[in-house]
Amino acid sequence: MTQSLQLFTSSAISLPKHSISKPFSSTAAFRFPFSFSKSSIRASSSDLNPLSSSSTSQVLVSENGSSSGGGVVSSSATREFVSVASDSTSIDVDAVTEAELKENGFRSTRRTKLVCTIGPASCGFEQLEALAVGGMNVARINMCHGTRDWHRTVIERVRRLNDEKGYAVAIMMDTEGSEIHMGDLGGASSAKAEDGEIWTFSVRAFDSTLPERTINVNYEGFAEDVRVGDDLLVDGGMVRFEVIEKIGPDVKCLCTDPGLLLPRANLTFWRDGHLVRERNAMLPTISSKDWLDIDFGIAEGVDFLAISFVKSAEVIKHLKSYIAARSRGSDISIIAKIESLDSLKNLEEIILASDGAMVARGDLGAQIPLEQVPSVQQKVVQLCRQLNKPVIVASQLLESMIEYPTPTRAEVADVSEAVRQRSDALMLSGESAMGQYPDKALAVLRSVSLRIEKWWRDEKRHEPMELPEVGSSFSDSILEEICNSAAKMANNLEVDAIFVYTTSGHMASLLSRCRPDCPIFAFTSTTSVRRRLNLQWGLIPFRLSFSDDMENNLNKTFLLLKARNLIKSGDLVIAVSDMLQSIQVMNVP
Numbered sequence: 001m002t003q004s005l006q007l008f009t010s011s012a013i014s015l016p017k018h019s020i021s022k023p024f025s026s027t028a029a030f031r032f033p034f035s036f037s038k039s040s041i042r043a044s045s046s047d048l049n050p051l052s053s054s055s056t057s058q059v060l061v062s063e064n065g066s067s068s069g070g071g072v073v074s075s076s077a078t079r080e081f082v083s084v085a086s087d088s089t090s091i092d093v094d095a096v097t098e099a100e101l102k103e104n105g106f107r108s109t110r111r112t113k114l115v116c117t118i119g120p121a122s123c124g125f126e127q128l129e130a131l132a133v134g135g136m137n138v139a140r141i142n143m144c145h146g147t148r149d150w151h152r153t154v155i156e157r158v159r160r161l162n163d164e165k166g167y168a169v170a171i172m173m174d175t176e177g178s179e180i181h182m183g184d185l186g187g188a189s190s191a192k193a194e195d196g197e198i199w200t201f202s203v204r205a206f207d208s209t210l211p212e213r214t215i216n217v218n219y220e221g222f223a224e225d226v227r228v229g230d231d232l233l234v235d236g237g238m239v240r241f242e243v244i245e246k247i248g249p250d251v252k253c254l255c256t257d258p259g260l261l262l263p264r265a266n267l268t269f270w271r272d273g274h275l276v277r278e279r280n281a282m283l284p285t286i287s288s289k290d291w292l293d294i295d296f297g298i299a300e301g302v303d304f305l306a307i308s309f310v311k312s313a314e315v316i317k318h319l320k321s322y323i324a325a326r327s328r329g330s331d332i333s334i335i336a337k338i339e340s341l342d343s344l345k346n347l348e349e350i351i352l353a354s355d356g357a358m359v360a361r362g363d364l365g366a367q368i369p370l371e372q373v374p375s376v377q378q379k380v381v382q383l384c385r386q387l388n389k390p391v392i393v394a395s396q397l398l399e400s401m402i403e404y405p406t407p408t409r410a411e412v413a414d415v416s417e418a419v420r421q422r423s424d425a426l427m428l429s430g431e432s433a434m435g436q437y438p439d440k441a442l443a444v445l446r447s448v449s450l451r452i453e454k455w456w457r458d459e460k461r462h463e464p465m466e467l468p469e470v471g472s473s474f475s476d477s478i479l480e481e482i483c484n485s486a487a488k489m490a491n492n493l494e495v496d497a498i499f500v501y502t503t504s505g506h507m508a509s510l511l512s513r514c515r516p517d518c519p520i521f522a523f524t525s526t527t528s529v530r531r532r533l534n535l536q537w538g539l540i541p542f543r544l545s546f547s548d549d550m551e552n553n554l555n556k557t558f559l560l561l562k563a564r565n566l567i568k569s570g571d572l573v574i575a576v577s578d579m580l581q582s583i584q585v586m587n588v589p
C-alpha cells in the first residue's frame, strides 16, 4: 500500500499550489514541523490518498513489496506505457546518467556536479563528447578568450551533443569583466619572464607585432595610476615585477619573481603591502564588451551567465531586468563570481540577488591574502546553501594536471574539502581548456567526489545545517516544509530516491538544499529547466511530460524507468510535486 502524507488547506481535496494565498486556520493541525517516525506516517485511505483509486491500485505495492492487486503491472498500465513510450513524451535521460545509475545503484550516484571550461584542448566535437561521457554537467566558455565564431561553434557542438546523444549539458558563458589584464602575447601561447629582466607594460596600441619583452595593458589609466616602487602581480603572484620607471604610456618593470606569462592574464598592483584601487575601482562591472557578449549569450540561449568581479547586488538586478526585457520567455540564470574585495563586502545581498555564485579563487587570491581564501570559500558555500543558491568552487583544483597526468596529493585534498563542504559543483579551468589531460582531470574530480561523498555518508559525519526560510509567501513556506520533511524522512527511512515533479525546478532546488542521503530524481517537462538543474547538488534531472495527476505521473515514471532498468521492483521512493501538497512513500511496483 502506498503511504501518503498530505497537507490540506480547507477541504480534503488537494489544491494546486497557486490556489493557496493566505494561511487557513484549518491547516493548523497539519502544519509542519511533524516529527516523523515510521509509525507517524499516515497510511493511505481512499479519501486521502491520491494513489489509491481502483484504476491503478494494481501497479502500486505495499511497503513490504507485495503487490496490492494482481501482482504484475496490469494490461491497462502496459498499454499506457506503450502509448507513452511511442510518443514524444517518453523520458529523456542521458547515457551517462543511465550508466552511472546502473553501475553504482541509486544510492551511490555522484552528487557533486562538474563544470569544464572549454578551450583549444577540448573544443572538438569528439573532445566535448569525451567530457560529456566523463561526467561534465556544464560547459563553460570564458569570454576573455577566443573569438565570437569560436564561441558559437562550441555552443553549437554542445547543443548537437545534447540533441543527438541525449545529454543535458548546460552552457555557461563567463564575462570578461573590466578588471586590468594583459593583452594577447602577439599570438604566442605564453612568454617566460626571467629574474632581473626589464619588461615594458604599455597602454599603446601596437598594430602588428609586439616589440620584444613588451606587454599590452587593457586599462587606459594604467600608466598614470601606477607609481615607481609599486609591485605588479601577474595572476595574483605567478610572476612579479617592480615598477622602475614611467615614460609616457610605457611603464618599465623589473622582473623580481620569474615565471610564465599567459595571454590576457590578470594584473594587480600593490603599494606598501596593499592592493591599489584607484580609478580602476570605478571600472564598470559589466564593460561595453561584456554587454555585447551578453547580447550574444541571450541570442544563443545560454543557460548560465557568470558575471566577473561583481561588486554589488545592483548590477545583478540591473542585468536581470535587462535579460527579462530582452529574452521573452527564456530564462537565463545569473551566477555572481565572488572574486573581489567588494564582492566580499556585499556578499549576502549579491548572492540573494543572483541565481547562484562561484568562488572564483583565481582572482580572489590576488585580492585577499591566500591564507584567507579557504575560510572565504567555506563561508560562501554555506551561505549559498542557506539562501538556496547553487555554488561552484573554481580555480586551480587540479592545476598541476595542465601538464601532468596525475594530480598532487595536495590537489586531491583540496577537491575533497570542496566535496566535503558539499558545494554544488566543482570547476576545471586551464585543466580542461588548454591542458594536456582534460579527460583525466575530469576523471579525478569524478572519482574523488564519489569517494568522499560515500565516505561521509557512511560515517554519518555531516552536521545538520539550520536552513532558514527563503520564500516570502505562505505557499512558499509549505513547499519548503514539505521538502525539508521529505528529505528528513528519506534519511530516516533510508529510501533509495526522492522523486520530485517540478515545473520551474524550484522544488528540486529546495530538496537539493537539504543534501539528503539519497539521490533526487527531478522530473521536469522543460528541456532548459532540466539543463539548469544539472548544476545542482544531488539532482538527477529527467525531462518528462507530466500532468496534474500524480497517480498518472508516478505510474508513467515507474514504467519508463523500469523499462530502462533504472529502477526495480521493491525500490523505496518518496515522491513530492509542486502541484500537490503531499509526501508519498512507496515501493516501486
Ligand SMILES: Nc1ncnc2c1ncn2[C@@H]1O[C@H](COP(=O)(O)OP(=O)(O)O)[C@@H](O)[C@H]1O
Pocket: 117, 118, 119, 120, 142, 144, 145, 146, 262, 263, 264, 265, 362, 429, 430, 431, 433, 434
Ligand atoms: N577560448 C579559449 N581560447 C584559448 N585559450 C583559452 C580559452 N579559454 C581558456 N583558455 C586558456 O585556458 C586558461 C585557463 O582558463 P580560465 O581560467 O578560464 O581563464 P583565465 O586564466 O584567463 O582566468 C586561460 O588562461 C587560457 O590560456
Ligand SMILES: C=C(OP(=O)(O)O)C(=O)O
Pocket: 142, 144, 174, 308, 339, 359, 360, 361, 362, 363, 364, 394, 395, 429
Ligand atoms: C574563475 C575565475 O575567473 P576567470 O577564470 O574568468 O578569471 C577565477 O578568477 O577564479
Ligand SMILES: [K+]
Pocket: 142, 143, 144, 174, 175, 176, 177, 308
Ligand atoms: K572571465
Ligand SMILES: [Mg+2]
Pocket: 308, 339, 360, 362, 363, 364
Ligand atoms: Mg576571475
